[in-house]
Amino acid sequence: MPEHRQALLGGRAEISILTLPPFVWLLVFFLVPVLILAALSFSPAGMTVEVFRTPSLEHYRQSLDPFYLGILLRSIGYAASATLITLLIAFPAAYFIASSPPRRQVWLLFLVFLPLWTNLLVRLYSFKIILGDNGLVNQLLQALSIVGEPLSLIYTPLAVVVGFVYWNLPYMIPPIYAALERMNPSLLEASMDLGASRAQTFRHVIVPASLPGVTTGVILCFVPTLGSFIVPDILGGPESMMVGNVIAAQFGQGLNWPFGSALATLLTLLVTVGVTLYIRYGEPGSTAAREARA
Amino acid sequence: MSAQLGRRNDLGLGQGLALKLLTAFCMLLLLAPLVVLVVYAFNDSRQVTVWQGFSLKWFAVTLQDREIWFAFRNSLIIGGLNAVLATILGTMAALAIARHRFAGRQGFLNLLHYPVLLPEIIIGIALLVLFVLLDVPRGFGTVVAGHVTFSFPLVALLVLARVGAMSRTLEEASLDLGASRWQTYRFVILPALAPAIVSGVLFCFTLSLDDFVITLFTASPDVTTLPLKVYSMVKFGLTPVINVISVLLILFTLTVLLAIHWLQKEGPHQRWGIRLAGVMVAALAVLMATSIVAERRQETLVIANWADYIDPELLREFESSTGVRVIMTHFSSDEEMLAKVSFGRPGIDLAMATPVSMEILRKSGLIVPFDGERIPNLRYIDEDFRHLGSDPTGTYSVPYAYGLNGILYNTRMVEGPITSWWAMWDERYAGRLIMLNDMMEAFWLAHHLLGYRLQDQRLDHLDEAYALLKKQRPLLRKYESDLVNDMLLSHEAVMAQAWNGQAHKLSSEHPEYRFVVPEEGASLFIDSLVLLASAPNPDAAHRFIDFLLAPERSSQNMEAILYPMPNATARALLPPEIRDDTTIFPAGVDGKRLNIMSDPGDFRRQIQGRWERLLAE
Numbered sequence: 001m002p003e004h005r006q007a008l009l010g011g012r013a014e015i016s017i018l019t020l021p022p023f024v025w026l027l028v029f030f031l032v033p034v035l036i037l038a039a040l041s042f043s044p045a046g047m048t049v050e051v052f053r054t055p056s057l058e059h060y061r062q063s064l065d066p067f068y069l070g071i072l073l074r075s076i077g078y079a080a081s082a083t084l085i086t087l088l089i090a091f092p093a094a095y096f097i098a099s100s101p102p103r104r105q106v107w108l109l110f111l112v113f114l115p116l117w118t119n120l121l122v123r124l125y126s127f128k129i130i131l132g133d134n135g136l137v138n139q140l141l142q143a144l145s146i147v148g149e150p151l152s153l154i155y156t157p158l159a160v161v162v163g164f165v166y167w168n169l170p171y172m173i174p175p176i177y178a179a180l181e182r183m184n185p186s187l188l189e190a191s192m193d194l195g196a197s198r199a200q201t202f203r204h205v206i207v208p209a210s211l212p213g214v215t216t217g218v219i220l221c222f223v224p225t226l227g228s229f230i231v232p233d234i235l236g237g238p239e240s241m242m243v244g245n246v247i248a249a250q251f252g253q254g255l256n257w258p259f260g261s262a263l264a265t266l267l268t269l270l271v272t273v274g275v276t277l278y279i280r281y282g283e284p285g286s287t288a289a290r291e292a293r294a
Numbered sequence: 295m296s297a298q299l300g301r302r303n304d305l306g307l308g309q310g311l312a313l314k315l316l317t318a319f320c321m322l323l324l325l326a327p328l329v330v331l332v333v334y335a336f337n338d339s340r341q342v343t344v345w346q347g348f349s350l351k352w353f354a355v356t357l358q359d360r361e362i363w364f365a366f367r368n369s370l371i372i373g374g375l376n377a378v379l380a381t382i383l384g385t386m387a388a389l390a391i392a393r394h395r396f397a398g399r400q401g402f403l404n405l406l407h408y409p410v411l412l413p414e415i416i417i418g419i420a421l422l423v424l425f426v427l428l429d430v431p432r433g434f435g436t437v438v439a440g441h442v443t444f445s446f447p448l449v450a451l452l453v454l455a456r457v458g459a460m461s462r463t464l465e466e467a468s469l470d471l472g473a474s475r476w477q478t479y480r481f482v483i484l485p486a487l488a489p490a491i492v493s494g495v496l497f498c499f500t501l502s503l504d505d506f507v508i509t510l511f512t513a514s515p516d517v518t519t520l521p522l523k524v525y526s527m528v529k530f531g532l533t534p535v536i537n538v539i540s541v542l543l544i545l546f547t548l549t550v551l552l553a554i555h556w557l558q559k560e561g562p563h564q565r566w567g568i569r570l571a572g573v574m575v576a577a578l579a580v581l582m583a584t585s586i587v588a589e590r591r592q593e594t595l596v597i598a599n600w601a602d603y604i605d606p607e608l609l610r611e612f613e614s615s616t617g618v619r620v621i622m623t624h625f626s627s628d629e630e631m632l633a634k635v636s637f638g639r640p641g642i643d644l645a646m647a648t649p650v651s652m653e654i655l656r657k658s659g660l661i662v663p664f665d666g667e668r669i670p671n672l673r674y675i676d677e678d679f680r681h682l683g684s685d686p687t688g689t690y691s692v693p694y695a696y697g698l699n700g701i702l703y704n705t706r707m708v709e710g711p712i713t714s715w716w717a718m719w720d721e722r723y724a725g726r727l728i729m730l731n732d733m734m735e736a737f738w739l740a741h742h743l744l745g746y747r748l749q750d751q752r753l754d755h756l757d758e759a760y761a762l763l764k765k766q767r768p769l770l771r772k773y774e775s776d777l778v779n780d781m782l783l784s785h786e787a788v789m790a791q792a793w794n795g796q797a798h799k800l801s802s803e804h805p806e807y808r809f810v811v812p813e814e815g816a817s818l819f820i821d822s823l824v825l826l827a828s829a830p831n832p833d834a835a836h837r838f839i840d841f842l843l844a845p846e847r848s849s850q851n852m853e854a855i856l857y858p859m860p861n862a863t864a865r866a867l868l869p870p871e872i873r874d875d876t877t878i879f880p881a882g883v884d885g886k887r888l889n890i891m892s893d894p895g896d897f898r899r900q901i902q903g904r905w906e907r908l909l910a911e
Contacts, residue, residue, distance in 0.1 A: 014475060018390035019402065022383045022446065029443040030409050033420035040423055045899075049426050049637060067907060089323065092316035099308030102300050108317075115324055117547040118331070119504055121524045122540040126327035128532065129334060132343050133786045136330065152725055154786070155772055169324055185302040198307070206307075219411075227413020230506060234528060237772060241910040244415050249909075251419050251511070253629040254902065255636065261423070264416045275411060 034268065041262035049257060059262035068246065068263070072270075075242040078157075079225040082164035086221050087214065089165065090172035094213070095206070097173070098180035105181075112173050115166075124163055124234045131159050131235075155237035163231040168221040175220065179213025180206065219278070223271055243267060328544070335537035342532045343784055352534040362539065365523035371582045372434065372509075372519060373502035376441040378579060380498040383442065384449025385491060389483070391450075392457035406447040417444060418511035425512065426638030431830075432514035433641065434586060440512040445501045449494040456490035492571065496554060500547070514641035515596045515623035526624055530601035530776045593618045595834040598625060598634055598645040600821070601776055603695075605854035612841050618834045626776050627731055635826055636660060643829040644838070646694060646821050649684035650734060653893035656690050661824045663689035668836040671843035679860035682820065683892065691822035692839050695795075695857040698818045698888065699735065700811040702792035702800065704782060715743055715812045718791060724769045728781060728790035731773040733905040734891050735791070736763055738817055742889065751897040760904045767908060782807060793819070795857035798877045809877050815887030 042055040062068065097108045115123060130136050131153040138150040153159055183206070191201045225231075229244030243263060250260025303309070335353070339346035356362060390396075391403055409417060421440050425432060464486065468478045484491075506521040513522060520539070527536050554571075593616075597604075601624040609620045623642065625631040628651045635645050635655070647655060655661045666672055666689065679693040701712050708723065718727055729736060734748075740759035741748040748759075771787045779800045781787045797809035825835055841847065848864035853872060858865070858879050865873060872878060894901060 015390060015394050015396050018386045018394070019396070022387035022390075022450070023402065023405075025383055025442065025446070026405055026409070029421065029424075029439050030417065031405075033424040034412075034416065036423055036427065037416070037420045049423060051427070067910075071910060089316075089320050092313050093320040095308045096313045096317040098299050099303050100300055101303075105300050108321075111321055111325060115328060116500075116504075118328070118540045118543045119506075119521050119524055121506060121521055121528060122331065122536055122543070123327050125524075125528045125532070125536055126331045126540075129330050129343050130327065132784055134784055135343050150785075152771075166323060166327065169320065173320075181299055183299050185299050188299075188307060201307075223411060224413060227415050229415060230525075238767070238770075238909050244413065246906070246910070247415055247419065249906070251422065252633050253627060254906070255629070255633055256902075257419075257423065257637070260419065264419055268412060268416055271412060 037261045038265045038268075040258055041265050043258045045256045045258050059259045060266075062259060063262050063266055071241060071246055072243050072263075072266070075226055075244070078160065078164065078240075078242060079222050082161050082168065082225050083218055083221045085161065086165045086168040086172045087218065090169055090217065091176060091210070091214075094173045094176035094210075095180055098177050098183075109174070109177070112170055116170050120167065121230065121234070123166070124231060127159065127163055127166070127235055128154060131162070154235065155240075157236070157240045159235040160232050160240040163235045164225050164228070167228075167231060168225065171220040172217040175216040176210050176213040179210045183209040215279070219275060223275065226271065227267060328540075331537050331540045332544070335534060335541045337534050337537075340533060341780075341783060342534060342537070352538045355533075356535045356538040356542070359535065361518075362520075362523060362535075365518050365520045367585070368434075368517050369503050369520040371586060372437050372441060372517070373499045374575075374578055374582050375434075375438045376445055376502040377495045377498040378575070379438065380442045380446035380449050381491060381494045383446040384494060385453050385487070387446070387450040388453035388457055392454055406450050409444050409447050410451070414444065414505075414507040415511075418508040421508070422511040422637075429639060431639040431641055432512060432517075434517050436512045436514075437509055437517055437519070440508040441498075441502045441505060444505075444508060445498040448501070449498060452494050452497065453487060453490045456487055460486055492554070495575065496550070515598070516594055516621050516641060518621075518623075526601075529626065530624055532777070532780050593831060593834060594621055595619070595644070595831055595838055596621045596623065596642045597823075597838075598623050598631055598642050600624065600646060601626070603646065603821075603855055603857075605851045607854075608842065608847055608851055611847075612838060615841075616834070616837060618831075618837075620838070627733070629733065635828075639828050640826075641830055642826055643831050643835045644823050645826060647691065647824045648819055648821060648891065649682060650891050650893045652691055652822060652824055653684040655824060655826075656685070660827055661690055662827045662829075662832075663687070664692060664825055664839070665836060669840045669843070671840045674843055674845055674848070674861050674863050676860040676862055679820070682822075683890070685822070691824050692843070693860045694821045694823050695852075695855065695859045696818060696820040697794045697857045698811060698816045699730065699791055699793050700797070700809055700816050701789060702778070702782065702797040702807060702809045703789040704785075704806055705808050706806050707785070707788040710808070712789070712808075712810055713813050715739060715814050717789065717812075719766050719769065721769060723788055725771055726786070726788045727766075727770050728772055728774050728778055728787045728792075729766070729770055730778075730791045730793075731775040733901060734894075735817055736773075736905070736908070737901050738889055738891060739791075742887075743814060748894070749892060751894060753900065756897075756900060756904065760908070763908055773909060793857075794877055795855055798856045798875070801877065815889065817889045817891065820890065 036051060039051045040049065041059055042057070043050050044054060044056060044058070063072075093108075093112075097105055097112075100108065128135070132138070133150040133152065133154070135154070137153060138147075141147045142150065187205055187209075188201060191205045192198075196204065227244050229242065229248045232240045232242050232245055233248075247260045247263050247267070250256045250263070254260070299307075334342060334345070336348050336350065337345055338349035338351070387402075387406060391399060391406075417440065421436070421443070424430075425436050430436060464482050465478060468482045469475075473481070504521065505519075506525060509519050509522055510525075513519065520543075524536060524539060527533070595618050597620065599622050604622070609622075612618065613620055623634070625634055628648050631645055631647065632651050632654060634640060635642050636658070645655075645661075647661075652661070669692070672692065675693055679696075680688045682688075682691070682693070685691045701715070701717060703710065703712055703717075708717075718729065720727075737756070737759055738748050740762045741755060744755070744758055744762060746752070746755040746759070771781065774781065774790075778787075778790045778792050778796060782790060782800065783804070792809065794809060797807070801807045801809055823839060825832060829835060842851065843861065845861060845863040845867060848859050848861045849867035852859050852864065852868060856872075856878050
């Protein structure tokens with residue numbers, strides 16, 4: 001670092017003034033509470049909150065029994081399939097938007113963000129109107145005589161996955177779009193000039209260019225889906241209960257906060273380890289490529 | 295950036311027909327729900343899925359709904375405070391990271407990413423546990439703390455991107471010309487960051503306005519936000535009011551965005567625009583602060599109650615005669631009520647308890663006796679109800695209403711008449727049956743049908759009962775207590791276990807629905823009001839109960855909720871068609887066995903474990 005820049009950095013006092021408030025805030029309202037939660041998970045169940053009285057592993061044993069483990073695996077399954085479907089729907093749209101003329105890009109992005117203007121709960125509730133037994137989809141299918149009896153769509157795993165995909169699309173399209181939009185068209189011209197087919201260009205130029213955006217999009221979709229409880233709560237039936245519902249139920253109905261804390265702590269570990277590994281090794285194109293470019 | 299794909303797409307890549315169709319499909323998926331929401335806001339029908347004609351009446355209903363206005367105002371206050379705090383903290387963090395090298399800088403940056411990464415529910419419950427441990431009463435402060443925690447790291451990342459792109463030349467020039475660090479911040483760095491900061495403010499505001507999960511765990515009933523209100527509306531009855539709220543929200547966001555767009559337009563008035571926005575935000579903040587102070591002055595009474603279980607007109611009357619604002623918070627099961635009132639300082643005065651929950655609350659010291667002398671109207675309560683098993687002294691509870699559950703079915707779709715509970719195991723109606731979302735009722739019924747008694751607390755019987763319920767499980771559409779009527783009306787279910795008052799609301803308007811008390815007997819419930827030990831306003835609680843027990847008001851209340859109350863004087867005042875209605879005042883139950891639930895004590899854990907399995911399998 002050049003000498004005169006060093007002088008610009010300001011004194012130790014300035015660093016403290018800038019870092020302390022945000023750091024203390026995170027310490028008090030984030031780190032400490034999450035650690036207390038972890039501590040609570042070793043306490044016996046009861047109607048009072050006691051931390052570190054008589055530590056036991058009871059709640060972790062319960063978390064790992066096949067039933068709850070099954071719910072955890074199911075949650076991962078939901079999150080993975082919803083993320084994959086979202087990606088499959090979002091990618092073509094993001095590619096189309098990125099390659100459109102600038103004016104059209106603005107309009108299409110506006111439409112992508114439009115759903116975020118109204119509350120998520122309201123939007124999920126609209127699926128009750130759409131997927132209900134005499135909802136719009138069933139009315140349409142019956143009008144076209146495709147089905148006689150209405151299909152049971154709402155309160156099924158299908159409805160939950162549809163809800164997740166819908167929820168996640170506005171978070172998946174923008175990062176992929178941003179990655180593609182930054183792409184240098186000369187690369188594409190070069191690829192085509194050198195005789196690559198459209199498919200080859202797509203496979204070898206466009207897909208790699210999109211990977212950083214895909215990585216971001218996948219994290220933005222997978223993690224909130226994994227911990228979600230509103231979507232299964234509103235659109236799902238019993239068989240679509242996810243780990244978030246079990247945690248919420250322990251705090252909302254079960255009176256078993258320590259067990260809920262144990263599940264939450266497991267989820268925290270899962271997300272932390274998962275995301276770290278994914279960013280480091282999951283996407284060969286992402287970190288390595290970014291580091292290479294930098 | 296000159297080399298953007300969209301600007302120089304000479305090859306016409308990515309614009310083929312297949313991609314156009316796929317994009318159209320994606321947009322359809324994104325926008326169809328919004329279109330449906332908006333269109334159905336103008337629907338005349340109360341049923342949300344049936345179009346009946348154009349009408350603006352739901353807009354009138356929504357705009358007149360006081361609770362919605364309160365929730366919206368709370369959301370604005372919380373959003374505003376969050377926007378200010380989170381933007382300041384976020385900008386500080388971003389400046390520190392972008393402009394300084396210090397020990398732990400990378401760690402600090404990672405820490406900033408962490409709240410963004412973790413599922414919201416974890417932050418929500420972690421904060422709840424913190425506030426309970428520190429005995430902090432939940433309210434505006436705790437909600438804002440939660441919102442700032444998840445939004446300021448996002449602002450930091452947003453501003454960081456902008457600082458990173460900013461050249462240091464100006465800064466250097468400013469310092470070279472003798473400006474102090476402070477002057478450099480004030481006149482160089484912050485103005486350059488203004489656009490990022492303004493978007494940060496907006497971003498935080500919308501995040502707050504939309505947040506449900508963290509608010510759910512950190513709010514008290516008197517700071518209900520719009521999302522919490524919408525959630526309870528979605529849970530406790532579907533009406534087009536929800537559609538109207540969404541239309542209004544879209545319009546609100548559109549207005550704000552257009553205003554911002556206009557303010558940020560390039561040109562001479564940009565600086566002026568940003569200043570104006572600053573003044574407006576400051577004015578809003580002052581307004582909000584005074585509004586909170588005024589709020590704190592007004593006396594409130596918070597009641598945890600079942601949905602639709604009190605006449606709203608009585609509440610208005612109480613408010614106008616005493617000046618106390620009554621706030622209702624709803625729950626949908628006994629267990630949910632217990633969880634709501636049990637931990638920390640939930641800010642609730644009165645709760646509606648069943649004998650089971652009353653016993654639990656009394657044993658754990660969470661409720662306190664009423665002062666009978668301050669409730670002269672207690673004399674109207676029928677003697678039989680004064681000393682219930684769960685409250686032998688009769689001081690911890692004021693009996694409110696009673697009733698029983700039976701089977702409510704659509705006579706056009708079910709081969710009747712239904713006389714037995716076993717109809718709820720009839721495979722012909724697979725997927726179209728509803729059981730109440732009530733653990734104790736479900737296990738009581740299963741024991742009863744097997745010829746056992748739940749209160750014997752025998753594990754082998756419990757397992758048999760569990761097996762019986764598990765057999766029924768695949769036949770059920772849902773365990774549901776609140777939306778039973780909606781689901782029957784929309785034909786998502788044809789037969790349901792239901793409470794008699796609830797059933798009466800449906801069958802009186804739609805005669806094809808019938809309610810029966812099956813021959814095997816049924817479970818009776820008695821709801822009583824209890825006074826929480828942590829009640830912020832026990833005085834208003836006493837006044838309210840005395841107000842409610844006056845015979846003419848009890849009678850009015852009974853007419854509204856359609857459950858009988860143990861108040862003979864009030865019953866005599868009812869119109870004959872209600873007094874003689876056998877659904878409301880079950881006469882046909884003579885000779886049938888009626889159960890009153892009692893607290894299973896530690897056996898509850900055993901029941902709970904099996905119930906959770908039933909719910910999730």
